[in-house]
Amino acid sequence: MDDLTGRDSTAKDSTASTAKDGTRTREVIAEAGGAEGSGGAQRDGFGGRRAGDGEVAESGEVVDSRETAHPRRRWLAGRKHRRSYSHTHFRVYKRRWFGLAQLVLLNIVVSWDWLTFAPVSTSSAEYFGVSETAINWLSTAFMFAFVTITPVTIWTLNRSPKESIIVSSVLLLLGNWIRYAGTKAQGGVYGVVMFGQILTGLAQPFVLAAPTRYSDLWFTETGRVSATALASLANPFGGALAQLINPFLGSVPNIVLYVAIISTVASIPSIFIPAAPPTPPCASASVSKEPLLPSVRHIIRSPPFYVIALTFAVYVGFFNAFSSLINQILYPYGYSEDEAGICGAVLIIVGLVTAAIMSPIFDRTHAYLGGIKVLCVLVAVSYLGFIWAPQTRGIPAPYVLAAILGASSFSLLPIALEYLVEITFPASPAVSSTIIWAGGQLLGGIFIVIMTALKDGRDVDLTRVREDGRGNGGGDRPPGNMYRALVFEGAVALAVLPFPLALGVKRFGLAHGEGRLKVDEHREGAGSGSGEGDGEEVL
Template identity: 35%
Template sequence: MSTHNNYNALENTPSAVSIHQQNGVGAHKVYKRRWLMLTVVCLLNIVNAAQWIQYAPIADTVKRYYDVSSTWVNMLSQIFMILYIPFGFMASWALDTRGLRYACVLGAVLNAVGAFIKYMANFVEITPSADPNIMFAVVMVGQFFAAAAQPFILGAPTMLAAVWFSDSERATANMLASVANPIGIAAANVLSPAIVDTTEPWTINTMHWMMMIPAGIVAVITIVLMRAKPPTPPSLSAATPSDPFFVGLKKVATNKSYLLLLVSFGVGLGIFNALSTLLEQIVHPQGYTDDDAGIFGAALIGAGLVGAGISGPLIDKTKAYRPVLRGCFILATASFVGFALSARPDEYVLVAVTCGLIGFFCFPLLPTCLELAVEVTYPVSEGTSASFMWMAGQALGVVFIFIMDAMRTGAEEDMTNALWFAVGVVGATLIPVFLFKGEYRRLNMERETKANASSGLNGDLHI
């Protein structure tokens, strides 16, 4: 059963006063420590995402240093998407049956181990018979462990929001935890080109140990501080038992609204992952440097954080999930068209602006879709509904990268055709987006229960 079942008894202290006691529903409180749990999950997402994308902004340098093709450089990112499929099932089961702490600690340890193994490639490099291909193989093993960690980490925000936060804070909490992953991407987009000198490719080794240290620190923080749930539930839905794991699997597989959302989110995330992986390779043939690509990636993420920061509180206040979903998809499609048109030589400002617009309209879709998935599948566990959303996005990301990689043209490996392919795919996704008309089951249950309550106090007690 989900971890938000069978909460501990209410603490009998003045600081733990009940704020909702409605027709036997029970006490619903939120605790200040929820922000500490949120911080831990955010840090986990940042360090894991940085490991995922750290090679993309310096793809040409990686090719030269390890003597490998662009396809193998892309595989350093693709392995995260490929492994999400088998490990996504494990993460869904772990979140649903073992709880938030178990999943987060496991993800943190795997991520730290992966960073350490990549650092060990440095010692292969200093041996007299150093083979760049062997060094690359060691790095790929490290990426395997970091990739295995990702499903446990990405699946955590939705459950964290449901288990630790009130119904008036869930979307904002999910937004903050979910966009921490892109913050890690932005950090890697800026730091990797700054650390790695294109004239001295061996500085990739410096990048490895600089990634290893924060990964290890965050692992220790997670082990020490992370908790599965608060002493008492923060909302009525958190106090309600979720469906057993395999019952939940059957429900999500037969829920038409969820499947439409799955396709919409999966395609959107898949194209975003492909763009993040290939951005340097898209702009490089147009005369832009690794540093330029890093700035474009940072613009995409930075503007995205602003968009997500606006949408989270807005959704918490209005519950306008469907309007945000449709509006953001329309404007994201238009932004992709703008990027495809502007990705030309000597259009630095336009490329940066259109990257920013893509981020601004794509990022709000993360918490919006994940929260909608919980709404339309309730009472399926949040870990189950979110994990399969992420799984679809990662699987499609692999497909899109392979397709776009195969669409290179000319000696310069121009990727203009690949960009227009991405535009077409995103545009086609508007069909399932507008067909989606799912019921807000969780919200409706909470509203009906509160409306039928004969007594109780409004608001949340923050302790």
């Protein structure tokens, strides 16, 4: 291994002479075998211990072991030395794509589990002999389960993304097969299905909150948004598959069986993914993150965090509620379950395509703040427009608005998550990401309850709706319509809009200081002392 110290023109004379004599070689690349180590190294995700007596930290400077013996001191030592990047050897590893692919796969199946019954809510209610409100509670309970396990998720994800992924896989396996048992027993036992649904809901936060933590651990500043987008947007993609495919899978037991098989196949590879890279991918990744409790204190003292958290929670909550209720929104106006399912698929597929185009652009420009403001306007206007879309009884209005809503919502999601990590740096991404996702799931469940309560109380004549279709009138407020629920959705989405528009304004105290991107810029400005191999991609 090259001696990385003799080439630094700013090194102290004593250090330079020591390196020249060959008595000490500074190695900043930790051994891969130490990636599963304990203490601070485990929190940072890189192999080996932090520097001890005579050891050298990732920054390239000698650090006394007394400075790093305690987690808090270890983090402070990282802050003290975080500007010294001249000796650090950064690499990205091809194996990161294996872990990312598994994270994508699990986010797809966990969302598919969530919306198993929503696209066929009418058929599901008939099969279990319950009301559509009870079927809505399957989606609602799934989201509330996220909130209840949030503290455990933060702790697990802060330890290791791999541990979080494995926990999710186990819960998915249990939940899916319990749901299937509930659909087959005695012609369908709703309570057993609900229990299985709650278990799958408990699985969701362990993978849904993981993308920012995983991308921070494995990716550079020019790839984090795309990695976060790929893993995060896989979740609504799973919802799109549910909306599009489930109505064609036949009976309710068959739907649950097929989803259980898919979930089982998707969960098995989790035990084989790598836990952490042997070396950091970039300068900001080599900086020690705050321990768990200091991270929480740091985050709750950040005014911009509350703005992002509120905006994110409301818009994610409405997206979840809208996805769960789209069949009930359109069905009273004569739209078939297939047409409602296609509308949900348009919402998500157009969003995925748009996000795939926009995420690399934001990776290069880092124009997070401007993107958030523009996209929030489009999201709010889309919800407002959907108040009147079902009344047209035509395909274009709901499908076009669903496309705009999907494009803006999906493009907003990854940049909001990455901007949040930026403004709360060096707090652990596991903390901020899990908190705001929990807020989105909590509000999603609450919004479903509220919007269901605002539904027109008259029973839908299913036979007449199926026979008449969309083209036979029925008025602007047919039995079972959700007009008032859509008004509530549009009004709240519009009321929240001024908050993200105020981000970055110093007068309101919503400007943020130096963040993660600045650390990477400092490193680029200083250059890498070794130069050789810096930033290369290896296996």
